[in-house]
Structure formats: structure tokens, C-alpha cells
Amino acid sequence: MSVDIGHSDRQERRARMGLIAGAVLCLVATGGLMWWRYGGAVFNDLVLTTLAWCF
Numbered sequence: 001m002s003v004d005i006g007h008s009d010r011q012e013r014r015a016r017m018g019l020i021a022g023a024v025l026c027l028v029a030t031g032g033l034m035w036w037r038y039g040g041a042v043f044n045d046l047v048l049t050t051l052a053w054c055f
Contacts (some may be wrong), residue, residue: 034046 034042
């Protein structure tokens, strides 16, 4: 029984990319729901306030 290291690395890379893609999709979906629910003004104010707080 030998373990193929290359195959394991590919699986880990695929899982990592899947998790990153899922996180990005969740952020985009959250932004879309906020835009739909509260409109552009509130969403833009929230983003600008958050960016101002970061810097």
C-alpha cells in the first residue's frame, strides 16, 4: 500500500480552492441580499463607514 503524495496534494488544493470559492460566493450573496433589502444608499454608507474605520 503506497500513498501517492501528488494525488493527496491535488485533493488538498481542490478542497482549499472549493472553500475559498464558497467563502467568496457567501460574501457576494450577502452583499446582494443587503443591496436588495436596504438599497444602494444604506449599503454604500455601510461599506464607506467600514472602510473609513479600517483606515
